[in-house]
Amino acid sequence: MSVISLVVQEGNPVTEDTIRELAQKINGGMTFKDPQDITDYKSILAAFHDSAQSILAMDDYVPPSLSPDLERYPRGEISYPKIGSSENPLGGWACKFTIKDKKNLSRKGLLEGKTVVLKDCISVAGVPCTLGTDAIQPPWVPFVDATVVTRILEAGGIIAGKATTESMCQSASSFSSSTGPVDNPYGPGRTTGGSSSGCAALIADGSVDMAIGADQGGSIRMPCAFCGLVGLKPTFGLVPYTAIASNEWQHDYAGPMAKTVADVALLLQVIAGADGLDDRAGAGSPFPTDVPPYSERLEVPNADPSAPLKGKKVGILKEAFEMPVLDPRVAEKVKEAATRFRELGAEVEEVSIPLHSIAPTAWMTANRCVGGRTRLGHQAGHRQYYQNDLHNAIYPMKQEVWEKFIPATINSMLNCLYVWDNMPGLYGKAMNKTMEISHAYDMALAKYDCLVLPTVAFVANTHPSPDATALQKIMKSVGQGLNCCPFNGTGHPALSLPIGTLPPAKEDWLTETDGELQLPVGMQLVGKWWNEEGLFQLANAWEKKYDWKSL
Structure with missing residues (x-):
């Protein structure tokens, strides 16, 4: 695994406590026996943080084929027919x-x-x-x-x-x-x-x-x-x-x-x-x-x-x-x-x-393991166009968002967290x-x-x-x-x-x-x-x- 840089910007939020807290999240809790390891990993993670921030600050890329041709295909006026009305009797x-x-x-x-x-x-x-x-x-x-x-x-x-x-x-x-x-x-x-x-x-x-x-x-x-x-x-x-x-x-x-x-x-x-x-x-x-x-x-x-x-x-x-x-x-x-x-x-x-x-x-088990991660905001692992604007509209998730999800969505998140914590080989x-x-x-x-x-x-x-x-x-x-x-x-x-x-x-x-x-x-x-x-x-x-x- 390559490390791109070890240069750390002023104001970087990563501390040695960050490293200890992250280690505790690994399979029920890991610790470092050598204090120098904590110091070293803190330096590496701090540099990674700055590299990641530089990517987040860049303009996103949109493939040209996905950009709409509004001159050829203009969008008409949008209406929202009321459920039960003559326009929308079935709610479709x-x-x-x-x-x-x-x-x-x-x-x-x-x-x-x-x-x-x-x-x-x-x-x-x-x-x-x-x-x-x-x-x-x-x-x-x-x-x-x-x-x-x-x-x-x-x-x-x-x-x-x-x-x-x-x-x-x-x-x-x-x-x-x-x-x-x-x-x-x-x-x-x-x-x-x-x-x-x-x-x-x-x-x-x-x-x-x-x-x-x-x-x-x-x-x-x-x-x-x-x-x-x-x-x-x-x-x-x-x-x-x-x-x-x-x-x-x-x-x-x-x-x-x-x-x-x-x-x-x-x-x-x-x-x-x-x-x-x-x-x-x-x-x-x-x-x-x-x-x-x-x-x-x-x-x-x-x-x-x-x-x-x-x-x-x-x-x-x-x-x-x-x-x-x-x-x-x-x-x-x-x-x-x-x-x-x-x-x-x-x-x-x-x-x-x-x-x-x-x-x-x-x-079902495969779906809960990975589909649940999607629901938790962990999109990763594929060479495809990611709709980051949708992701950013939901995550980091707030309590009021969570409360509006239906039982099936909440269940998929809970199943996912449970499985990866308790059955990582599933x-x-x-x-x-x-x-x-x-x-x-x-x-x-x-x-x-x-x-x-x-x-x-x-x-x-x-x-x-x-x-x-x-x-x-x-x-x-x-x-x-x-x-x-x-x-x-x-x-x-x-x-x-x-x-x-x-x-x-x-x-x-x-x-x-x-x-x-x-x-x-x-x-x-x-x-x-x-x-x-x-x-x-x-x-x-x-x-x-x-x-x-x-x-």
């Missing part, structure tokens, strides 16, 4: 505005005329980004456009606004945003799922054509399952996460949401490809010019129209149907939908991957087990074109009461995404497809008429790394053959 809008290509250079682009909403964790220069919380005051206003924003605009898309996200993107339900709950269009007072809650509500009620959500443990797929939509968590690194607020680097994904497989494929085609600023894009990730034309490959080449999936093999993942809290009616509905692939020419059989049963625990073990689990999925996917699982464990449940305790709020989504989060850890692409409806379980009725509700059920298809094309072909064939609302 965080804010509304219009951004499109004023110069019309994108004519005949893939998204020409399509309206797109962005989850409110995605940076749009000049537009407040609340992250679903009022803990950041005044609201943070980014000065850059996320890579996906520029790509949508260049393709002729019209960005219609920002969609409500759950607080700090950390709730799988849809009641935690500081602006209020987001209601399911198929059942008022019920969850849309989170944390891309507003995105799902706005597509489902027809306000927009498509959306970009973000997914750290199912946050694209769960809302799509609850709201009758198609949603894709892409292969890890396929879509740049640049200038999107991060929860945990290795679990962060941005992806498309829409009513149809075709629109999801179209949007993915526009936003996919490495941008050179996000080191999630590793080996295998294409550059934008090499992204497959997903929207043109929705059908298997030279397929027999009467058996469009002939030659494909579908594996029904046994352990996915044995997860705790899984509603047996959902399990039956998804298995029934999976067997319908036979009518499309595919082979369908059950496959066992025992490690799937521990995959949620491996994901993260490495969790990551190795995740690798083992990933290899097990790979072995199965060498035989099958996709694995089939229930997306979520039950249909949309009710929001908790306003006076619910922290535990009561968390209980609303316990077990909900056990079949989603494993693939955030392993990186495999996963798509949720609507395949039928069910009424809510009787114990979750608000009134007797709730028994007449028909709430969407989602089936999840998981494929090989970089094989989104294969998932689209399977899902598109199923979608074209069956009307999910009648099943």
Whole structure:
């Protein structure tokens, strides 16, 4: 380890007591036997302090590709529709505005005329980004456009606004945003799922054509399952996460949401490809010019129209149907939908991957170890563009900020601190087990074109009461995404497809008429790394053959 300088400026705050206090923070408390060591380390740390201060005093760097072209893509007037109003009946809008290509250079682009909403964790220069919380005051206003924003605009898309996200993107339900709950269009007072809650509500009620959500443990797929939509968590690194607020680097994904497989494929085609600023894009990730034309490959080449999936093999993942809290009616509905692939020419059989049963625990422990550090302000370890303005708006954290965080956010911090103090070897073990689990999925996917699982464990449940305790709020989504989060850890692409409806379980009725509700059920298809094309072909064939609302 090199030391750049030992020159110390006048007024440097580092003392020998500083060294003693820091040593006490190492694994329960360390001491120095030789007093000279304290003096020497004090000199080294003091010099480091001055070097660090010199970096902090410099102007930050913003990559030119993230600077917005305000002449070509001017920001329209921003409005904030009131929840429950005719403009925002479900609470899905965080804010509304219009951004499109004023110069019309994108004519005949893939998204020409399509309206797109962005989850409110995605940076749009000049537009407040609340992250679903009022803990950041005044609201943070980014000065850059996320890579996906520029790509949508260049393709002729019209960005219609920002969609409500759950607080700090950390709730799988849809009641935690500081602006209020987001209601399911198929059942008022019920969850849309989170944390891309507003995105799902706005597509489902027809306000927009498509959306970009973000997914750290199912946050694209769960809302799509609850709201009758198609949603894709892409292969890890396929879509740049640049200038999107991060929860945990290795679990962060941005992806498309829409009513149809075709629109999801179209949007993915526009936003996919490495941008050179996000080191999630590793080996295998294409550059934008090499992204497959997903929207043109929705059908298997030279397929027999009467058996469009002939030659494909579908594996029904046994352990996915044995997860705790899984509603047996959902399990039956998804298995029934999976067997319908036979009518499309595919082979369908059950496959066992025992490690799937521990995959949620491996994901959760790894997420708490490092995602919790993100929540504590310890961003580090990656070659990417850091949004230091957001970081500085939260940290150093004050009591009033802490008090406005939801239980899930506070829990992640406490879990993180506990783990690193008491189980410092946990993260490495969790990551190795995740690798083992990933290899097990790979072995199965060498035989099958996709694995089939229930997306979520039950249909949309009710929001908790306003006076619910922290535990009561968390209980609303316990077990909900056990079949989603494993693939955030392993990186495999996963798509949720609507395949039928069910009424809510009787114990979750608000009134007797709730028994007449028909709430969407989602089936999840998981494929090989970089094989989104294969998932689209399977899902598109199923979608074209069956009307999910009648099943």
